[in-house]
Amino acid sequence: MDVSLVLKVAGVGILVSVAQQILSKAGRDEQAMLVSLAGIVLVLLLLVEEIGRLFSLVESVFGF
DSSP states (O other): OOHHHHHHHHHHHHHHHHHHHHHHHTTOHHHHHHHHHHHHHHHHHHHHHHHHHHHHHHHHHHTO
16 A cells, blocks of 8 residues: 555545535535535545455455
8 A cells, every 4th residue: 555545545535524524504405415525526536446456365265
């Protein structure tokens, strides 16, 4: 695992939380929910390759 991946996920988390707080204070709760959902999808897209590697490692360890 690379440190840059952790920093990317942390950066996305910070940006999403700030945007969500601003939108919630402005009374735009629906857009705040969409921003948080988009942040979750973006982080999952960043992590999909690492998750694939994890599954292949587990498969090779247990011999499925």
